[in-house]
Amino acid sequence: MQYLNVNTGDYYMWRVIVSFAIIIIIVISASVVSDRLWSGEKEQQPDSIKVQIINDMTVSQFGQKYSLSRPVLKEIFNLTSPTDLKKRSLILE
Numbered sequence: 073m074q075y076l077n078v079n080t081g082d083y084y085m086w087r088v089i090v091s092f093a094i095i096i097i098i099v100i101s102a103s104v105v106s107d108r109l110w111s112g113e114k115e116q117q118p119d120s121i122k123v124q125i126i127n128d129m130t131v132s133q134f135g136q137k138y139s140l141s142r143p144v145l146k147e148i149f150n151l152t153s154p155t156d157l158k159k160r161s162l163i164l165e
Contacts, residue, residue, distance in 0.1 A: 123138065131151065132145075
């Protein structure tokens with residue numbers, strides 16, 4: 073009976089490579105399944121709106137016209153105090 077002369081170093085190298093590939097496939101598959109299980113509905117982006125700014129419009133008037141809350145106005149216009157709501161310059165920086 074003849075035996076194959078297999079170098080044990082080559083055997084272990086291929087075993088490590090195959091094991092690594094199998095682990096990578098399992099991790100990617102589990103990630104895909106987990107993403108499908110836990111992800112909710114896809115978010116819809118709101119339609120864009122056209123904004124009209126009148127020359128002497130204050131920040132507060134702008135917010136009232138487009139139903140924007142104070143925190144939103146603060147973020148958009150980088151407001152630092154409540155008196156900034158009375159500013160007439162609506163140019164974004």
